[in-house]
Amino acid sequence: xxxxxxxxxxxxxxxxxxxxxxxxxxxxxxxxxxxxxxxxxxxxxxxxxxxxxxxxxxxxxxxxxxxxxxxxxxxxxxxxxxxxxxxxxxxxxxxxxxxxxxxxxxxxxxxxxxxxxxxxxxxxxxxxxxxxxxxxxxxxxxxxxxxxxxxxxxxxxxxxxxxxxxxxxxxxxxxxxxxxxxxxxxxxxxxxxxxxxxxxxxxxxxxxxxx
Amino acid sequence: xxxxxxxxxxxxxxxxxxxxxxxxxxxxxxxxxxxxxxxxxxxxxxxxxxxxxxxxxxxxxxxxxxxxxxxxxxxxxxxxxxxxxxxxxxxxxxxxxxxxxxxxxxxxxxxxxxxxxxxxxxxxxxxxxxxxxxxxxxxxxxxxxxxxxxxxxxxxxxxxxxxxxxxxxxxxxxxxxxxxxxxxxxxxxxxxxxxxxxxxxxxxxxxxxxx
DNA sequence: TAGATTGTTAATCGATTAACAATC
DNA sequence: TAGATTGTTAATCGATTAACAATC
Numbered sequence: 001x002x003x004x005x006x007x008x009x010x011x012x013x014x015x016x017x018x019x020x021x022x023x024x025x026x027x028x029x030x031x032x033x034x035x036x037x038x039x040x041x042x043x044x045x046x047x048x049x050x051x052x053x054x055x056x057x058x059x060x061x062x063x064x065x066x067x068x069x070x071x072x073x074x075x076x077x078x079x080x081x082x083x084x085x086x087x088x089x090x091x092x093x094x095x096x097x098x099x100x101x102x103x104x105x106x107x108x109x110x111x112x113x114x115x116x117x118x119x120x121x122x123x124x125x126x127x128x129x130x131x132x133x134x135x136x137x138x139x140x141x142x143x144x145x146x147x148x149x150x151x152x153x154x155x156x157x158x159x160x161x162x163x164x165x166x167x168x169x170x171x172x173x174x175x176x177x178x179x180x181x182x183x184x185x186x187x188x189x190x191x192x193x194x195x196x197x198x199x200x201x202x203x204x205x206x207x208x209x210x211x
Numbered sequence: 212x213x214x215x216x217x218x219x220x221x222x223x224x225x226x227x228x229x230x231x232x233x234x235x236x237x238x239x240x241x242x243x244x245x246x247x248x249x250x251x252x253x254x255x256x257x258x259x260x261x262x263x264x265x266x267x268x269x270x271x272x273x274x275x276x277x278x279x280x281x282x283x284x285x286x287x288x289x290x291x292x293x294x295x296x297x298x299x300x301x302x303x304x305x306x307x308x309x310x311x312x313x314x315x316x317x318x319x320x321x322x323x324x325x326x327x328x329x330x331x332x333x334x335x336x337x338x339x340x341x342x343x344x345x346x347x348x349x350x351x352x353x354x355x356x357x358x359x360x361x362x363x364x365x366x367x368x369x370x371x372x373x374x375x376x377x378x379x380x381x382x383x384x385x386x387x388x389x390x391x392x393x394x395x396x397x398x399x400x401x402x403x404x405x406x407x408x409x410x411x412x413x414x415x416x417x418x419x420x421x422x
Numbered sequence: 423t424a425g426a427t428t429g430t431t432a433a434t435c436g437a438t439t440a441a442c443a444a445t446c
Numbered sequence: 447t448a449g450a451t452t453g454t455t456a457a458t459c460g461a462t463t464a465a466c467a468a469t470c
Contacts, residue, residue, distance in 0.1 A: 015410040062446035079417035097304035172412035199226040201383035206290035273470035
């Protein structure tokens with residue numbers, strides 16, 4: 001079905017298109033255009049059409065796209081037309097914020113466990129479910145087979161956690177620790193690095209004066 | 212000084228190189244190579260040399276790079292050789308996590324205010340300083356002239372906040388709300404979107420079966 | 423000198439943009 | 447038909463990779 005490689009940036013834009021379509025649908029809008037999608041996702045109309053064209057022709061010339069059907073198509077492509085189990089390792093402030101983030105639930109992600117090694121945190125309840133000791137990682141993975149793990153532990157601990165997750169059969173890792181994780185394919189890692197983004201901004205501000 | 216455009220991805224990698232050099236420095240390592248930097252930042256040696264070459268030749272052929280001097284050079288390029296004031300708008304879990312994140316302090320970012328509109332949150336102290344009502348945004352900006360603002364309010368409120376920040380003279384925005392913000396140049400916005408990253412992973416897992 | 427590693431050029435690869443025929 | 451908007455091709459632009467002379 002996939003005959004050539006699809007750019008990573010295309011996939012990320014599809015996620016944004018998809019969520020915009022969801023908004024339109026909830027607002028009762030039934031038809032839209034590549035231009036409208038672009039305006040509301042920071043893209044361009046040509047880009048939107050190109051991104052969609054990797055997967056097929058889903059619109060009607062002269063008319064546009066049906067919100068409902070395009071939304072369903074994108075959901076299928078992205079794999080958000082099903083539920084995914086995720087776990088969070090590290091019950092610090094960020095781990096808690098992510099565990100309780102409603103945006104994930106709304107997109108079909110179910111949190112099946114949050115872990116920490118700090119005995120003061122273990123047992124504390126969040127949303128009625130207790131924080132578990134990281135010792136129990138393997139047992140919980142056995143039971144719920146989460147596909148995705150979010151790592152919010154300190155940088156030094158992140159690789160160790162990643163290794164164990166791989167052993168547990170976790171297939172994807174979203175890493176918030178500022179480290180480069182080594183995992184064997186086909187396990188995948190995405191890094192979310194706040195500092196990189198902040199420092200990109202400082203660079204921009206400094207270089208404003210140089211141009 | 213800047214005669215041609217430097218790729219955004221180069222700047223983001225420089226931030227990672229810089230933080231790796233900081234680690235090396237603290238570990239007492241004095242000399243490194245493009246290969247070593249690459250291995251520890253998920254880059255390649257050619258990429259590292261190319262990224263640096265946009266700004267000059269900072270190494271010694273046959274030898275490598277002096278950790279201390281390269282770190283200082285990168286700090287200057289990125290603008291992290293000075294302090295930056297930042298504010299956080301939205302004292303939800305994510306806003307709190309970011310406000311208290313030590314990684315920012317370590318890189319010279321100083322939090323000069325955290326705001327919320329919820330009267331139950333306003334006045335509550337974090338790190339000895341109270342959460343302020345968003346009404347006081349303009350007054351605080353007047354006093355501390357923050358260069359950077361982190362937006363962690365709900366999506367619906369984000370554009371309104373951004374408009375006010377622009378009015379306050381804030382020059383850069385790091386936006387965590389899942390919306391596209393419109394700001395007039397030269398104000399800059401970076402979006403950090405957790406969901407995009409999660410859905411990129413789900414896409415990867417689904418498409419594994421298709422290749 | 424022999425070995426190592428940079429800085430830089432040229433080749434390759436990939437993504438974006440522009441343009442327009444197709445078609446409702 | 448006139449107007450609108452898609453799907454697709456070709457042109458452009460930009461980033462990565464490979465390779466190697468320069469140089470310690």
